[in-house]
Amino acid sequence: MKERTFVAIKPDAVKRKLIGKIIERFENKGFEIVAMKMIKLNRELAEKYYEEHKGKEFYERLINFMMSGRMIVMVIEGENAISVVRKMIGKTNPSEAEPGTIRGDFALTTPDNVIHASDSKESAEREIKLFFKDDEIFSE
Ligand code: CMP
DSSP, X not given: OEEEEEEEEOHHHHHTTOHHHHHHHHHHHTOEEEEEXXXXXXXXXXXXHTGGGTTSTTHHHHHHHHTSSOEEEEEEEEETHHHHHHHHHOOSSTTTSOBTBHHHHHOOSSSOOSEEEXXXXXXXXXXXXXXXXXXXXXXO
């Protein structure tokens, strides 16, 4: 089933100049990038984005990290995009992420784990809406 998912290349990866290497993996796999922009999160948007983690021990660290620099946000479209992209990025804790996954190859710690991708249809819809207007998304 053709799906859309939301992907963010986090501030640590932008600083480390990994944007091209990460995007290349999704294009090589056959996905279409149907929306993309560079942004810097303010506190309000960062808190909305990660509202499900409010109250967790790492929440403040996560919010401060996500506001620490520019990010790339994008919408990726393709067959089973949500689960396939999650597989490609690897486990949240990069020290447990398999080599060959994006976090497995480029990250070692949290919250600076290089990339985020939606974990369900509901979160994909919510996250896409948070960052993109309908007319900023280009359908194939
Ligand atoms: P992400 O996939 O964007 O979803 C939530 C984020 O919280 C996660 O990636 C990490 O950046 C961060 N995170 C999750 N668990 C921890 C943790 N134990 N300590 C610090 N940050 C975490």
